[in-house]
Amino acid sequence: MPNSQGKHRLETTRRRVLKAGTIISLSGAMLPTTGLAQQAGPQPSPENGVTVPVSFRVNGRPAALDIDARASLLDLLRERLGLVGAKKGCDHGQCGACTVHMNGRRIASCLTMAAKAHGRDVTTIEGIAGADGLHPMQQAFIDHDALQCGYCTPGQIMAAIACVKEGHATTPEQIKEYMSGNICRCGAYVGIVAAIEQAAPQIERS
Amino acid sequence: MKPLSYVRAGTAREAIDAFVAAGDGARYIAGGTNLYDLMKLGIERPAHLIDIADLEGADRIDTDGDRLFFGGAALMANVAEDPVVSRDYLVLAESLSKAASQQLRNMATVGGNLLQRTRCPYFRNGVNGTYPCNKREPGSGCAALGGLDRSQAVLGASEACNAVSPGDWPVALMAMDATIELQGRDGTRVIPISELYRPPSQTPHLEFTIGREEIVTGIAVPKTAAGRNSVYLKVRDRESYAFALVSAAVALEMDGDRVGQAHVALGGVATVPWRARAAEAFLRGRTLDREGALAAATAAFADARAGRHNAFKIELGARTLADALITAGSKSQ
Known part of the structure; x- marks a missing residue:
């Protein structure tokens, strides 16, 4: 299923993140796909293959989007949600640079299929600082x-x-x-x- | 990676039905730490993935009865830290806690781990014809035989393949006489773990006896006092987070100060998880001293054959096993 204006959002999201160093501006990318997609006619999808709907929470905020079934959670976080804190080092679970928490436990996001995040809580480095300062x-x-x-x-x-x-x-x-x-x-x-x-x-x- | 479909199954029955309906190119995925990795390398090329990580009740750990039971989707980290396993069956707990990293142990399942594929560098890095590999491309040849074979097996190799069985947990389960519960289209069957693995012979691409649509739904280990006199000793190129050069799983049933039944298996040195029956027979009725332990361990490697760069594994393996025997024996005193 094509994701409405996915490409536009992605570019916007990444630019804003790099500029502001914050995830506040990400809320747009995290809204569930709505019926507007059909009304607006066919839109280019940011994904190439067969997509699966994924709905989960990241750093306490809800996120819902269609993602290529092949994608890793790391790619979902970095390329679709602009959360580029988790790094792609080896992409094979050997270096730990992609470590995030899923339902409170540490995992290698590069070896976790994005679809597996469905219904779960993910925390990244962007989500650990408190209102009163660093973790x-x-x-x-x-x-x-x-x-x-x-x-x-x-x-x-x-x-x-x-x-x-x-x-x-x-x-x-x-x-x-x-x-x-x-x-x-x-x-x-x-x-x-x-x-x-x-x-x-x-x-x-x- | 080619496009693929992905569905999440709620029960084993549902998963099997989805698998059969998907036809060729269907694969089950649980933690994905091995399969997804190999998909990225182009070695595994599934068209349909059926996720069995969240099957109802499949993460069950039950240590109450006359056996330990682990659901196929129980996480490696959870089994390693189960209070009964880590207290009374150290060989099992250590085989898990010394495998991979905590991140991967939080993802990987104890059922999936049984089916982990080899880390042979020619198997993993030779896609697109760079190196032949009989496991990857049946009949293409084996570049490891006579190649850079430092990591390869010294026990159980054939003329077609000398790739090492990479797991630690299956080695410990082999020593402890575990049985594996498999569910398929026609119901459930139970086999000894020793029957799960095929020696490479002339068909190294056939690694397991499990049917294509079967799921590992459980692992059972008979309870035994030998679990208290047990150890998993793993020797690696670095102290942590590496595959075994050699490993030894040992559990001893003692009869006074003599060995009754020894349970001994080896990892890192063989093409399948390797039960060392010759060492067990040697130890029966003996007291354990340094000399006897080394003699038993040497017997375990009597049939070992080295290649160009892996001869060190024979002596290292024997000394590692001897150390493990002494350690396990000292726990009974």
Whole structure:
């Protein structure tokens, strides 16, 4: 099913996101497709293959759209919703740069088919800061210089928050084991472990 | 990746009906950590996906009866951290917690993991005719035989294929005499896990005995006190988040200070999850000391055949198994 004005929205969305660095402007892209599509006549679809309708929540907001059945959740987030925080590193589940939370658990969004997000809650790096400032884990990464180039950082932080919530951040050894799915080519591992140790007491276990 | 259809099934029956209706090109998908990965590489090319990750009741973990039961869609992370499994069946828990990363264990199912395909680099990286592979293109040949074979199997290889069976969980299940529940068009059948895997022989593309439309609906492990004297020892190129170079699953039923029945299986070294019966026979009735453990472990590799770069796996495998035997034995004291 063609998605009404999908292409236009996508371009608009991405430009605004890059300019403003916020997701406030995304609400337009998250509205469900309405009957207006039929009234407006055939529209070019942003998707090529067979599409499936996906309706889910991302960072607390509802999103509904038709997506190519082949697409990954990572592609859905980045290319359709403009949430480019989660990164495409290897695209094969080997590096952890694409880590997001689905129903509160960390997953590799590159190996998760977008269709699987249907009916679920997804949280990305864009959704963790509170109204009063950064998430404790974000602040801890800054405090400990837990990055250099920053490409892996959104995935590291999402994995780190989950690591604490799971109860797997009780010792440096355990942190290393349960963070091993996130590769940092700059080698900021010492800072990452220190950051998690700092933030852990401020984060509730689930 | 070619266009495909995707449907989500609510029950096993519904999934099987959808699968049969979809015809050729239908595949089940659960966690997708293996299938979707191989689709991106062009190795798997399904036209229709039937999602069985959310089948009703399929994530059940039941440790109350005289056996442990894991629904096919139970997540690896959940089984690894189940209180009974992690306390009384460490070999099972460790085989899961030492596999993949927490992200992938939150996605992958214990049923799907049984059907994980090999990590042989020639299988994964040779699409478009770069390298022949009898698993990928039956009859095309095997580039791993006589090629860069450091990661390849030393047990169970044939003239057509020496690809390693990559899993950890199936190795532990093999040691623990697990049975697999399969549901198909004509109902449910139960087989020992040893009957799930085919040796490569001349048809390495036929890896499993499961029927095309069958679903792994459950895994059962008989309860045994040997679970308390158990360990899964995995040796890798890096300390975490890597496939096994060699691994050993060991559980010991002790008779005083002597071994009654030993349960021993090997991973990372063989073309299928490898039950080491010769080592088990050697250990029966013996006390466990360093020398005996190494002798038993060496017996497990008596039929091993090395290629050009993987001879190290034979000694590493024997020493790893010996260590695992000593560790498991020490838990009984």
